[in-house]
Amino acid sequence: MDVSKPSDISSTIGIDSNSKQHGNLRRDIYRDRYLYMLLLPILVFYVIFRYVPMYGLVIAFKDFRFIDGIIGSQWVGLQHFERMFRSEQFFRIVWNTFILNVYQLVFQFPVPIILAILLNEMRRKYLKRTVQSLLYVPHFISWVVLGGILIAILSPSTGIINIILVRVFRVDPIFFMADRFWWVVVFIVSGIWKTAGWGTILYLAAITSIDPQLYEAAIIDGANKWRQIWHITVPGISSTIGILLILNVGGFLEISFEHIFMLQNQRVMRVADVIPTFVYRAGLQGAQFSYTTGVGFFQSFVGLVLIWSVNKVIKKTGGSGLF
Amino acid sequence: MVTTATTGEKIFYVLNNILLMTLAFICVYPMLQIVATSFSSSRAIVSGEVFLWPVDFNTDAYRSLIRDGQIFRAFWNTVLVTGVGVTLNMIATIMAAYPLSKNRLRGRNVFIWFVLFTMLFNGGIIPTYIVVRTLGLIDSYWSVWFLGLVSTFNLFVMKTYFQSLPQSLEDSAMIDGANDIVILLRIVLPLSLPVIATLILFYAVGHWNSYMNVLIYIPSPSRQTLMVVLRRMINTVQEQMLIGQADGTEGLAFLQQALTPEAIRAGAIVIATIPIMTIYPFLQRYFVKGALIGSVKG
Numbered sequence: 001m002d003v004s005k006p007s008d009i010s011s012t013i014g015i016d017s018n019s020k021q022h023g024n025l026r027r028d029i030y031r032d033r034y035l036y037m038l039l040l041p042i043l044v045f046y047v048i049f050r051y052v053p054m055y056g057l058v059i060a061f062k063d064f065r066f067i068d069g070i071i072g073s074q075w076v077g078l079q080h081f082e083r084m085f086r087s088e089q090f091f092r093i094v095w096n097t098f099i100l101n102v103y104q105l106v107f108q109f110p111v112p113i114i115l116a117i118l119l120n121e122m123r124r125k126y127l128k129r130t131v132q133s134l135l136y137v138p139h140f141i142s143w144v145v146l147g148g149i150l151i152a153i154l155s156p157s158t159g160i161i162n163i164i165l166v167r168v169f170r171v172d173p174i175f176f177m178a179d180r181f182w183w184v185v186v187f188i189v190s191g192i193w194k195t196a197g198w199g200t201i202l203y204l205a206a207i208t209s210i211d212p213q214l215y216e217a218a219i220i221d222g223a224n225k226w227r228q229i230w231h232i233t234v235p236g237i238s239s240t241i242g243i244l245l246i247l248n249v250g251g252f253l254e255i256s257f258e259h260i261f262m263l264q265n266q267r268v269m270r271v272a273d274v275i276p277t278f279v280y281r282a283g284l285q286g287a288q289f290s291y292t293t294g295v296g297f298f299q300s301f302v303g304l305v306l307i308w309s310v311n312k313v314i315k316k317t318g319g320s321g322l323f
Numbered sequence: 324m325v326t327t328a329t330t331g332e333k334i335f336y337v338l339n340n341i342l343l344m345t346l347a348f349i350c351v352y353p354m355l356q357i358v359a360t361s362f363s364s365s366r367a368i369v370s371g372e373v374f375l376w377p378v379d380f381n382t383d384a385y386r387s388l389i390r391d392g393q394i395f396r397a398f399w400n401t402v403l404v405t406g407v408g409v410t411l412n413m414i415a416t417i418m419a420a421y422p423l424s425k426n427r428l429r430g431r432n433v434f435i436w437f438v439l440f441t442m443l444f445n446g447g448i449i450p451t452y453i454v455v456r457t458l459g460l461i462d463s464y465w466s467v468w469f470l471g472l473v474s475t476f477n478l479f480v481m482k483t484y485f486q487s488l489p490q491s492l493e494d495s496a497m498i499d500g501a502n503d504i505v506i507l508l509r510i511v512l513p514l515s516l517p518v519i520a521t522l523i524l525f526y527a528v529g530h531w532n533s534y535m536n537v538l539i540y541i542p543s544p545s546r547q548t549l550m551v552v553l554r555r556m557i558n559t560v561q562e563q564m565l566i567g568q569a570d571g572t573e574g575l576a577f578l579q580q581a582l583t584p585e586a587i588r589a590g591a592i593v594i595a596t597i598p599i600m601t602i603y604p605f606l607q608r609y610f611v612k613g614a615l616i617g618s619v620k621g
Contacts, residue, residue: 028429034503035422039434042419045472046438052454053446059453070453115346121339133607134347140599141354142532144550148557148592149353152360158585160356163371197350205615225332258534262554276448283449284539296447304444 060294073290080294089278090295097274097299100187100260108192109248112199113241117233119200120207121225135197143194147262150190151177178267187263187272191256202244203237210236242314249310275299354596361385361589368585384590394591396545397552404537404548405530408468412526413519415473416481421507423478424485442475448539455540466540471529477522484518485511521609524602531599549595556588 029036055070060080062073084090115135122128138146153159154176162173176182214232223231257276264272275295283292355375360368364379372378388394422428423435445451451470460466488511496506512519534550541547603610 025429028427032422032425032428032503035425035428038418038504038507039422042415042473043434043437045415045469046441048458049451049454049470049472050441050445053450054444056446056450056453059450064453066453066456069457070450115343118339118343121336122343123336124340127340127344131343131347133604134350136607136610137350137354137600137603140528140532140603141596142534142550144532144534144554144557145592145596148553148588149357151557152585152589153353153356158369158371160371160374167371193350201611201615225335261535279448280539284452289449289453293447293449296449300444300447307443 057293057297057300059290060297062290064289064293076290080291083291084294084298092270093273093275093278093295094298096271100184100274103184103188104191105248107188108195109245111192111196113203113237115196116200116203116207116237117229119204120233121229132197132200135200137197138194139198141194143256143258143262146190146194146259150186150263154186177263177265180268180271183263183268184271187260190263191259194259202240206237206240207233246307246310246314249306354600357589357592361586361593363586365584365586384584384586387587388590388594393552394549394594397547397549398594400546401531401548401550404464404467404533405527407464408471408530409523409526411468411472412474412477413523416478416522417507417512419473419478420481420485421503421511424482438475438478452539460540462541462543462546464541464546467530467533467536470536470540471533474526474529477525481515481518481522484515488514517609517612520606521612524606524610528599553591553595556591 059070059073061075061077062070063076064070064073068074119128119132122131141149154161156162156173156175161176165171166173174182176186210232214236215228218228218232257280260272260274261277261280264277276299279292279296282288283296286292352375356373359373359375359377361384362377362380362382363373364381364383367373367378419438423431423438425431428434446454455461455466455470460469492510492514493506496510501509532550533548534554537548537551538554541551544552
């Protein structure tokens with residue numbers, strides 16, 4: 001399968017404009033009646049569990065109460081949004097969400113690319129396979145378990161990291177999870193640990209589809225390893241990088257709720273409180289349904305705008321967009 | 324491509340191998356450490372003697388987990404949620420993917436965008452909660468099963484696979500008078516076993532590791548799943564440690580009387596992770612294949 005070709009990506013999304021549809025509509029629907037019967041229940045599922053909640057966003061402009069329901073609750077206009085934009089806490093959680101995402105984009109996004117290139121340079125096939133299998137392991141470990149592992153190995157008294165720090169480097173133990181700087185480091189590094197290995201799969205597939213003749217020609221021209229990587233491998237996977245970048249930026253304010261939730265604690269809330277955790281806490285636990293729906297709406301809306309703009313920019317600069 | 328490596332390249336290969344093997348070790352080390360911890364004595368853990376191999380080997384942690392019973396009830400709840408969940412997932416995903424894989428289907432593009440749009444925009448936590456609660460699904464596993472019924476990503480993985488099957492097989496069955504459902508069951512599905520296996524695994528890992536939905540929608544402790552119960556055990560220790568530190572209490576002294584000693588916590592983590600880690604080596608091939616089919620979509 002050729003993952004790198006941009007044409008595949010847009011065509012398999014399924015929108016093809018030139019599929020000719022002729023003949024009588026009613027006859028066609030009757031002919032495919034079984035297909036519609038299969039599809040219908042799933043469309044109903046999407047309506048109830050995906051589109052009704054989208055409609056439910058109107059409660060951001062209402063004062064939601066369960067007894068009144070979504071439709072019956074009182075309209076209050078932009079009251080919740082006014083409160084939101086006056087709230088210092090709102091700006092802090094938006095900033096935290098933003099900056100943690102920027103860190104992830106800068107430090108986490110390039111790691112699978114580099115890893116894939118290095119893996120591709122491994123010559124012993126059995127060694128490469130073993131290394132790959134081990135690199136994929138963290139992908140299957142849940143965030144809850146990852147949180148538990150981190151708390152155990154970073155514990156100031158019994159954690160292996162602090163034991164090494166104290167015994168080998170003769171420094172004071174660091175309370176990683178309760179220090180605002182170290183907490184951010186732990187958040188980023190644990191994210192890399194969990195996602196980087198699995199993330200190499202797509203890049204490795206893209207590298208495989210690069211024509212080996214290009215490398216042979218480069219070697220004849222006297223290009224060293226570094227130049228081969230920089231001038232052949234990297235351009236060869238650039239469209240894959242572009243697509244994944246769009247997806248990453250699109251999910252920008254989404255930030256993995258479970259990841260951050262598992263590491264959060266009272267001592268680091270100033271840097272660790274993000275939009276989804278705030279919505280969960282103030283909305284579900286604090287029953288401020290309408291206000292937090294407004295906050296969530298802001299997040300979804302920004303996400304949509306971002307994915308649309310990045311897609312546009314990448315298309316303008318000659319890359320292949322997502323849609 | 325056979326070329327003789329220069330000295331510089333040889334050094335590069337050696338360093339590269341060392342680097343990647345180290346990284347591979349870092350990926351599995353924490354799990355190994357947890358396993359070792361779960362079989363070690365509290366004394367050895369607290370004094371930091373455990374490294375990769377149990378010290379004062381014992382099974383006390385597992386015994387007290389069995390005595391407590393909480394984690395095993397959660398284990399069976401998780402088996403139930405995963406088993407039924409995956410079955411529903413597969414039925415629903417096939418039901419949606421097959422019609423959408425047919426070019427001739429009228430309105431196909433509209434349906435595809437209808438489904439795809441949910442990947443770009445969603446109602447968010449609160450409106451979804453309101454819908455589930457209005458339907459009376461709180462504290463029922465149906466909330467979890469319904470909310471995750473179809474993963475749009477997996478739906479497209481399956482649709483892409485169906486489209487790659489030769490159309491001629493279906494055409495000839497059609498001439499023999501078979502309808503679409505017969506064709507799906509007798510011809511298409513038997514040819515789709517690799518993608519079916521892949522998606523079963525994707526969905527199963529998702530259910531097994533799922534935390535958020537159970538936390539929000541299943542308030543009864545007796546119905547909660549492994550990850551939620553495990554999280555509670557871990558959290559108790561963490562909060563206590565933080566309070567301990569704020570009070571100026573010595574962390575070490577505190578840990579010895581912690582509510583959930585480290586070994587028990589490690590044992591719980593092992594129990595929660597073992598099912599996936601034991602099947603993983605056998606099924607890795609499929610996982611990778613599935614990730615690739617999905618990627619074509621983007």
